[in-house]
Amino acid sequence: MFLKREFFKRKTELVARDLLGKFLVRKIGRNILAGMVVETEAYVGPHDLACHASKGRTKRTEVMFGPAGVWYVYMIYGMYYCLNIVTEEKEYPSAILIRALEPSFIPSLQSTPRTLTQGRGKRGGLLSNSANGPGKLCKAFQIDKNFNCTSAVTKKSKLYFEDRGIKIPKNKIIKTKRIGVEYSGQWKNRPLRFYIKGNRFISKP
DNA sequence: CAAGAGATCATCT
C-alpha cells in the first residue's frame, strides 16, 4: 500500500524512523524502479540550525512550510540532488532527507526484472553502491528539480512510497548524528540520523 | 586505510 499524507503529517523524527523498511517507487515510462529505504535524516523545524528553513522563509524553503507529503528537492555542491519529503503540519518547516536505498527487484513485473543499475557503470546485478548516498540515489532514480514541490501522496505521482509489510524492529534501528552539518552548532550532534543496523547499503557506518 | 582536493551552481548576503 502506498503511503498517504497522514503518514507524513506527524513528528518528523517518528516519520524518519518509520520510513526505514518502506519502499521508494519511481515510475519512468513503463519501467518501475524501487528500493527499500535504509537510511534517513530528520530536519526538524525552524530552530534546527541544520535545517535549511532555519534561515527563514525564502523561495527555496517555502515548500517546507507547506503541507506534508510533498517533495523537497534541491541541488547541492553544484552537482547532486538531494531528495526530501516534507513532514508535519502546514507552517511548521520540516523534512526528511532520504539518504540510502537497498535496490530491489519488482516481483510484480513479469518481464525481465529491473534492478537498480541506472546510476553508475558496472553490469547488472544488485549494486551496493548505486543508491548508498543522497546524491547517488537521486542519480539512480533520475530525480531532479522537476520533482521539487510536487506531491508524493497522489496516485498519479511518479515518485512515492509504499509499505510492503516489512517492519524493522526497534533494536535494529541505529540513531546517530547527521552527516555534513558541522556548521550547525549544538544541532550537529543531535541524533537525527536513522539507519538499519548491519545493512550493507547505507552510506556510512 | 585516512585525509584532502576539486568539480560546479543555486541560493542567499
Add this chain to the structure above:
DNA sequence: GATGATCTCTTGA
C-alpha cells in the same frame, strides 16, 4: 562573493 544535508579520485603512510 561565499558556501554547501556530496561524491570520486588522488596522495601518502
